[in-house]
Structures are given as structure tokens and as C-alpha cells.
Amino acid sequence: xxxxxxxLPHDILERANIAGFYPGRTGRLDLTTTQTTPSTPISGxxxxxxxxxxxxxxxxxxxxxxxxxxxxxxxxxxVAVPVLAxxxxxxxxxxxxxxKPGWQESATVFMATVSPPGSKKTPAAKxxxxxxxxxxxxxxxKYREKYAEYEAEYRRWEAAKRxxxxxxxxxxxxxxxxxxxxxVVEDATVEALATILEPNPRGVLNAKDELSGWARAMNxxxxxxxxxxxxxxxxxxxxxxxxxRKSRAEPIIIPMPFVSVVGAIxxxxxxxxxxxxxxGLLDRFLFAYPETHRSRLTDDxxxxxxxxxxxxxxxxxxxxxxxxxxxxxxEPGVVTLSQDAWEVFKExxxxxxxxxxxxxxxxxxxxxxxxxxxxxxxxxxxLALCRVVKQEGSEERVxxxxxxQASVLVDYFKAHARRVHVGLHGRNPEDLxxxxxxxxxxxxxxxxxxxxxxxxxxxxxxxxxxxPERPDELSKMVLAMSERGTWLIAERKWGKKGGxxxxxxxxxxxxxxxxxxxxxxxxx
Numbered sequence: 001x002x003x004x005x006x007x008l009p010h011d012i013l014e015r016a017n018i019a020g021f022y023p024g025r026t027g028r029l030d031l032t033t034t035q036t037t038p039s040t041p042i043s044g045x046x047x048x049x050x051x052x053x054x055x056x057x058x059x060x061x062x063x064x065x066x067x068x069x070x071x072x073x074x075x076x077x078x079v080a081v082p083v084l085a086x087x088x089x090x091x092x093x094x095x096x097x098x099x100k101p102g103w104q105e106s107a108t109v110f111m112a113t114v115s116p117p118g119s120k121k122t123p124a125a126k127x128x129x130x131x132x133x134x135x136x137x138x139x140x141x142k143y144r145e146k147y148a149e150y151e152a153e154y155r156r157w158e159a160a161k162r163x164x165x166x167x168x169x170x171x172x173x174x175x176x177x178x179x180x181x182x183x184v185v186e187d188a189t190v191e192a193l194a195t196i197l198e199p200n201p202r203g204v205l206n207a208k209d210e211l212s213g214w215a216r217a218m219n220x221x222x223x224x225x226x227x228x229x230x231x232x233x234x235x236x237x238x239x240x241x242x243x244x245r246k247s248r249a250e251p252i253i254i255p256m257p258f259v260s261v262v263g264a265i266x267x268x269x270x271x272x273x274x275x276x277x278x279x280g281l282l283d284r285f286l287f288a289y290p291e292t293h294r295s296r297l298t299d300d301x302x303x304x305x306x307x308x309x310x311x312x313x314x315x316x317x318x319x320x321x322x323x324x325x326x327x328x329x330x331e332p333g334v335v336t337l338s339q340d341a342w343e344v345f346k347e348x349x350x351x352x353x354x355x356x357x358x359x360x361x362x363x364x365x366x367x368x369x370x371x372x373x374x375x376x377x378x379x380x381x382x383l384a385l386c387r388v389v390k391q392e393g394s395e396e397r398v399x400x401x402x403x404x405q406a407s408v409l410v411d412y413f414k415a416h417a418r419r420v421h422v423g424l425h426g427r428n429p430e431d432l433x434x435x436x437x438x439x440x441x442x443x444x445x446x447x448x449x450x451x452x453x454x455x456x457x458x459x460x461x462x463x464x465x466x467x468p469e470r471p472d473e474l475s476k477m478v479l480a481m482s483e484r485g486t487w488l489i490a491e492r493k494w495g496k497k498g499g500x501x502x503x504x505x506x507x508x509x510x511x512x513x514x515x516x517x518x519x520x521x522x523x524x
Contacts, residue, residue, distance in 0.1 A: 046422050049291045050415040052077040056408040058386040060309035061087065067306045068127045073295035074120035077288040078113050078264075082128035082207070083310075084409075085111045085262035088382050089132060089183065089205035090317035093238070093258040096332045097381040097398060099345070105377040106238050106332070107385075108203075110261045112211055114270060114289040114420060121264040122209060127302070129207045129262070131314035132184040139181035146178040183318070189217070190231045193259065194243035194252040201322065201330045203258025211263035212272045229281055235259050236284045255329070261285075267423055283367035286375060286413040287420045316389035333396070335381060340400040345380070348407050349373050357486040359438030360431045368417045372410055379406035429466035434481055436464040437488070438509065446509040451502055475505060486510065 054062055054076050061083050069076040091107040098104045115121050153175040164171045179199040185206050188196060196204060208214045218228035234241050235257045242251040265273060267289075273282055322330035337345060355361060356369045384402040388394045436459055441448055448455070452471035459467050459474070468474050475492065482490035487510055495504035 046289075047415070047419050049289060049419060050412055052080050052288065052290070053408045053412055054080065056405045057083075058313070058383060058390075060306075060313045060390075061386075064302070064306045064310040067300070067302045068124065070298065070300040071302050072120050072123050072127065073293075073298060074124050075115075075290040075293045077290040078115065078119065078121050078124035079128050081111050081113050081286070081288045082125045082262045084379075084382065085109055085207075085260050086129050086132050086205060086314060087317060087386060088378070089203065089258075089260040090314045091320060091382065091385055092202035092204075092318075093256050093332050094202055094320040094322050095335050095381065095385060095396070097377050097384075098334045098336055099342075099377060104334070105374055105381065106256075106258060107378055107382050108236060108238060108258060108260055109375070109378060109382075110236055110285045112262070112273070112285050112287050113264045114267055114287055114423075115264065116266055116292065118295075119293060120295055125207070125209070125262070125264060129184065129205065130307075131311045132205050132207070134311065135315070135318060136183045139183065143178060143180040150175055150178050187217075190228050191243055194241075194254060194257075197254050197257055197259070198252050201256070201258075202318075203260070206259050206261045206263075208261070208263030211261075211265045212269045214261075214263060215273050229279060232261075233279065233281060233284070256332070270420065270424060280367055283371055287416045288413075289416045289419045289423070313386060313389070317385060320385070320389070335384065335396050335398060337380075337398045337403075338400065341380070341398045341403050344400045344403045344407075345376065348376060348403065348410075352376075359485075359487045360433075360435035362418075362421060362428060362431050363484070364425055364428075365417060365421055368421075369414070372414060375413070376403070376406055376410050379409050382406075429468075430477055430481065432466035433459075433464060433477060434485070434488075436462055436466070437478065437481075437507075441507060441509050448507045449504060452505055455505060455507075475503070478505065478507065 052075070054065055057065060057080065061080075065076050065080045065083055068079045072079070088107040088109045093106060096104040096106050113121055113125075157172060157174050160172050163169075182196050182200045182204050185193065185196060185204050186208065188206075193204075193206075206214075218232075231241060231243075238256050238258060240253070240255045241257055242253045244251045273285075320333070323333045325331040352369055352372050356366055361369075380398050380403045383405050384398040385396070387399075387402065388396050440458060440462060452475040455478075456467070456471040456474050468477060478488075478490050479492060482488045489508040489510060491506045493504055493506065494501055
């Protein structure tokens with residue numbers, strides 16, 4: 001049983017800072033305060049792209065990403081993202097991270113790089129997923145050898161069957177037909193994927209050159225009325241699933257489907273991935289949307305040492321054996337967190353919640369942020385196992401360092417989710433106005449009363465870019481924020497000014513917003 005939710009011990013913070021567990025951050029690590037991601041200006045421009053934190057990767061993939069990006073002539077993001085997906089699929093369903101009884105997270109990731117044509121995303125992905133394809137080639141060769149043995153044994157069984165009929169002896173059982181081990185798929189329907197997963201419980205990497213084709217192919221044989229998207233929603237959570245096939249009397253049942261998805265998509269085709277639906281599929285993706293990179297031909301090459309180190313790490317992860325369950329079926333081994341790691345995880349999870357409920361947080365990103373807690377756990381598991389397999393005899397446990405490094409990756413993906421969000425939907429003026437309004441209230445100790453026209457004038461002085469033209473429009477926006485959000489209490493009542501009745505707004509920040517305490521008397 002984990003300890004109660006106390007503040008993060010200072011000695012953990014100190015060790016994290018001294019050991020440099022939080023690369024890519026400026027200043028010292030401080031988990032005692034909440035820092036929300038700043039809003040971007042209201043304009044047609046996308047938010048600037050955050051650089052990929054290569055230092056947060058384990059040593060072998062870190063070196064490989066750096067050398068591959070230089071050799072190919074592309075941003076490190078285009079290599080690093082499929083590298084993470086490949087490592088996750090190397091682990092597959094062999095391990096899950098147990099945060100507490102009843103709450104487990106696997107290494108499953110859905111990832112996408114967003115970049116225009118000619119950005120070298122295809123050669124970058126090819127280099128990154130090479131270990132999975134290399135192992136797939138070896139499994140295919142092994143399958144062909146086993147199939148040749150099966151054919152010879154089947155011919156002997158046919159002969160024995162004829163003899164048994166003539167001699168009246170019992171008919172022998174036929175030999176079992178072998179199945180090919182799979183590590184990666186590229187263009188499989190849900191029905192075909194179920195057939196692949198059934199004899200391959202570790203799971204596979206679904207590596208797509210263009211994710212738009214993957215999205216378009218969903219339900220293409222069912223007049224758009226199938227359940228393909230539902231399958232992928234469930235697969236992200238590793239929820240058990242069954243698939244019916246006409247050629248089989250019984251359904252294919254997958255207790256824990258494991259499929260990590262990675263691919264690329266062009267910015268102007270990005271809406272096709274959402275398909276105009278709000279079913280949460282897009283929220284499950286971690287996006288990398290780097291700035292346009294001008295490629296130059298260089299003499300740089302990927303060294304043999306970098307390639308070998310990366311390949312060996314993948315092989316070691318793929319060598320993690322599954323456990324045998326009570327029914328004899330393979331099931332994942334359970335990895336736990338150290339107490340220090342649990343404390344760090346709790347603090348970072350609380351920060352995600354604080355960000356979601358901060359003034360001006362985009363409503364359309366709430367689904368994305370709700371998945372980031374799971375991704376913090378999943379990336380921690382991937383990083384921990386990359387460390388464990390390189391240290392012979394090391395305990396399979398997630399340490400504080402793993403969680404802190406995973407949080408750096410999560411921060412990167414949060415920033416790029418905002419960039420994708422603006423590209424898809426633009427900026428919501430109400431979100432930007434909320435930031436200015438919260439700043440205005442904080443300067444007044446969290447509370448303000450007055451006429452809408454006065455509030456309009458005050459926000460105008462702050463040069464709020466999202467301020468509506470008329471005070472009555474502002475009043476409606478503020479009341480709508482109060483109804484939808486968790487940071488503001490807004491009431492509109494009749495009052496008097498100079499003996500004349502007028503509308504008065506009463507605004508209060510809820511307790512804890514921007515450090516304000518005691519204003520919201522209704523809060524617990």
C-alpha cells in the first residue's frame with residue numbers, strides 16, 4: 001500500500017537536481033508550485049515548436065537519434081518519436097506498470113509526426129523502426145524453416161492416416177500448423193490484425209508511412225458502419241476485445257491486445273485523422289510537430305556503434321519473457337514503482353490536473369491532458385526497462401529518475417499538442433480572455449465587483465487581445481466561463497450606482513487558482 005499523499009520530500013528534489021534528472025529544464029526543479037503552460041498570442045501563427053529533449057532518452061537511442069538526424073538532415077523529432085514507439089513495441093505486453101492495485105499501464109503508445117512533404121520523415125521513420133523490421137525478417141526465416149518441417153510431417157501424417165483406415169487402428173492427430181511470429185505490421189485490417197495478435201500475445205508495432213491512409217481505411221469494407229475506430233480506442237487501453245470472422249465458427253478473443261501505432265501525417269491532412277469526430281481517438285496520440293527544417297546534404301553518417309547499440313537495446317527489450325498465468329496463458333509481468341518514484345508521480349499528476357483547471361486552458365485539449373497521466377506512467381515504464389535490461393541483475397522497478405525523465409518527454413508532447421490544436425481549430429478568444437481576467441482578479445486578491453463597462457475598461461487597459469467590442473458581450477463571455485470552468489465564480493445581480501439601478505458583476509477566483517486562498521467561501 002502506497003503512503004498517503006504528502007508533499008514531495010525535499011531530499012528527492014535535491015537528488016533530482018544534483019543528479020540532473022530533469023534535463024531540458026531551465027533552473028532548478030521545483031514541484032511544489034504549479035506552472036501552467038503559457039497561452040499564445042491571438043494571431044494566425046502557430047505556437048513555436050519546442051525542441052525535442054534528446055537528453056531525456058536513454059544513452060543508446062540518444063546517440064542513434066542524434067546521428068540519424070544529422071545524417072538524414074531532419075529534425076531529431078522525426079527520428080526520436082518512431083524510436084520511442086519501436087522501443088515500446090519491443091517491450092510489448094511482456095510488462096505492465098502497476099501504480100496501485102487495479103491500476104496498470106502498459107507500454108502502448110500512439111504517436112505521430114506532423115511535417116510537410118520533403119521533410120525526410122519517411123527515411124527518418126525507416127531508420128527508427130529498422131530493429132523491428134530486422135527481427136521480423138528473422139522470424140519470417142524461422143517460420144519458413146518450421147513450415148518446411150510441418151509440410152514433411154503432414155505428408156507423413158497423411159500416409160499414417162491411410163494406413164490407419166486400412167488396418168482399423170486409431171487415427172493419429174494431425175501436426176499443428178506453425179504461425180509466423182510478428183513484430184510489425186503495416187497495412188492490416190482489424191480482422192487481419194486480430195488473426196496476427198492471437199498467436200502473438202506480445203503484440204506488434206503498427207508502422208504507417210502515412211497515418212491519413214490508416215484513418216481512411218477504417219471500415220472501408222463495411223460502408224463506414226464498422227467498429228474499427230472503437231477497436232483502436234480499446235486497443236490504446238489494452239482492453240480485451242473479440243473479433244468475429246465469417247470463416248470461423250467462434251470469435252477471436254484477445255485478452256490484452258497490444259499495438260503501438262506510429263506514423264506521419266502532413267499538416268493540411270491532419271483533420272482526416274480526427275475525421276470530424278469527438279470520440280477521443282485523436283486525444284490518444286502524442287504528436288511531434290517540429291518547425292520546417294531546411295535539409296542540407298552532409299557527410300554525416302550513422303555509425304555502426306550507434307546502430308548496434310540501438311539494435312541491441314531493442315533485442316534486449318524483445319527478450320523480456322511473458323509470465324505464465326493461472327490458466328497457462330501468457331500474461332505480462334508486473335513492474336512497480338519505488339516509493340520515491342510514486343511521490344514524484346503523484347506530484348506531477350497533480351500538476352496535470354492543475355493545468356487542466358487553470359484559467360484559459362483550451363476545452364478541446366482537456367481530452368489530451370486526461371491521457372497524459374497514463375502517458376507519464378507508460379513512458380516511465382519504457383525508460384525504466386531500457387535502464388534495467390542494460391544492468392544485469394537490476395530489479396525491474398521504476399525509479400524517481402525514470403518518472404522525472406518521462407515528465408520531460410510529456411512536457412514536450414503537451415507543447416506540441418497545443419501546436420496541433422491551434423493548427424486544427426485556431427485559438428479560442430474566450431481562452432485568451434480567461435488568462436487576462438485571471439490576472440486582473442489576482443491583482444485584486446481574487447475578487448472584484450462592478451459594472452460590466454468598468455470591467456471592459458480595465459481589461460482594455462491591460463491590452464487584452466481577445467476583449468469583445470461591447471461590455472454586454474464581455475458580461476456574457478464571463479458568465480459562460482463561470483458555467484463551464486472550475487476556476488471562476490461569476491454572478492450578475494442588480495445593484496445601485498448613484499441611486500440608479502444597474503447590473504453588477506461579482507467575480508471571484510476559486511480557492512487555489514493562481515495562489516489565491518480564501519476568496520471562494522463555498523469551496524472546501
